[in-house]
Amino acid sequence: MKKTFTFLILLAMPVLMMAQAQTIAKWTFPSGDLADTIAEEANQFNAEAYITTIGGTSAIQMKNGATTKAAQADGWDNGADLKAWQIVINTTNYENISLSSKQQSGNTDPGPRDFKLQYRIGENGEWTDIENGELTVLNDWTTSEVSELPLPSECFNQELLLIRWVLTSNNDVNGNVLEPAGKTKIDDILIQGELITGIGENNLQSCHLFPNPCEGSLVIDKLMSNSEIEIINLNGQVVHKYLSQSMQVQLDLNLPKGLYFVRISSKNSQLIQTQKLIVK
Numbered sequence: 001m002k003k004t005f006t007f008l009i010l011l012a013m014p015v016l017m018m019a020q021a022q023t024i025a026k027w028t029f030p031s032g033d034l035a036d037t038i039a040e041e042a043n044q045f046n047a048e049a050y051i052t053t054i055g056g057t058s059a060i061q062m063k064n065g066a067t068t069k070a071a072q073a074d075g076w077d078n079g080a081d082l083k084a085w086q087i088v089i090n091t092t093n094y095e096n097i098s099l100s101s102k103q104q105s106g107n108t109d110p111g112p113r114d115f116k117l118q119y120r121i122g123e124n125g126e127w128t129d130i131e132n133g134e135l136t137v138l139n140d141w142t143t144s145e146v147s148e149l150p151l152p153s154e155c156f157n158q159e160l161l162l163i164r165w166v167l168t169s170n171n172d173v174n175g176n177v178l179e180p181a182g183k184t185k186i187d188d189i190l191i192q193g194e195l196i197t198g199i200g201e202n203n204l205q206s207c208h209l210f211p212n213p214c215e216g217s218l219v220i221d222k223l224m225s226n227s228e229i230e231i232i233n234l235n236g237q238v239v240h241k242y243l244s245q246s247m248q249v250q251l252d253l254n255l256p257k258g259l260y261f262v263r264i265s266s267k268n269s270q271l272i273q274t275q276k277l278i279v280k
Helices: 002-018
Strands: 022-027 041-043 050-054 061-064 069-073 084-089 094-105 114-121 128-136 146-150 161-167 184-195 208-210 217-221 227-232 238-244 249-252 258-266 272-279
Touching: 022 084, 022 094, 084 184, 094 161, 128 146, 238 249
Parallel strands: none
Antiparallel strands: 022 041, 022 184, 041 272, 050 084, 061 069, 069 184, 084 161, 094 146, 094 184, 114 128, 114 161, 208 217, 217 249, 227 238, 227 258, 258 272
16 A cells, blocks of 8 residues: 555656746846846746836836835826736746736835736737735835735736736825825736646756856856757847756856847757846
8 A cells, every 4th residue: 555655646746846837927126227127037938028117107217126126116196097017928838827026115205005916918908807916015015015826817828918017096105195206116026837738848947047147157057958058139149059968057258248138948858948147
């Protein structure tokens, strides 16, 4: 009986491993540069995923965040049901998707207090509330924190998914009428999902790039065997290419300062992932 039980556990282990959540797109705004509006870590479909505001707020700035920097904007007055933070992503091949984020509104220039999370499928879809997505934003990073909030099944396996944190009132953090100077921030946005069974990418793990930002020497680990590494500039040009046979490589890059994308693909399993790289 004991041997049978052990055998069943071993059979189940690959299934459990396949169900591990993987990063679809992530923003923590580490460098304080406006390039951080592009996802710093993303899968193959989201190398250009970005965050913006809609409805007529001010331009995004980078200010102190929960850990490093955060995206900040003002001009939220008279914005109920109109003004919002928004991300545009692709969830192709993924299910069981979750969302995490943090927000903060200051007291010096009292920012907006009331938000809710909504999603929209495609350009012509309708904005729909996400269950348990009502948010109260105060002068801290914890009150509004969202941790792995499940998204509805309609968000699974979509080429174009829009998510927004939209104002639901014109009140500031003190309960007064929101003024144009009121500021609010967003940070630590993480969209995760599980690969749909049968896609053939179940063993993909996010590779680790360090240091990032780098000054010429870059280490990449958690590679799969026989991985092709391409470094791509903002014009879409491949400026460095390397074929790795090991789980870790060190690359000596002679590149101009700026933002690049590191695309890593496995020749054996045709897996692809893309991450952002900053060269100082």
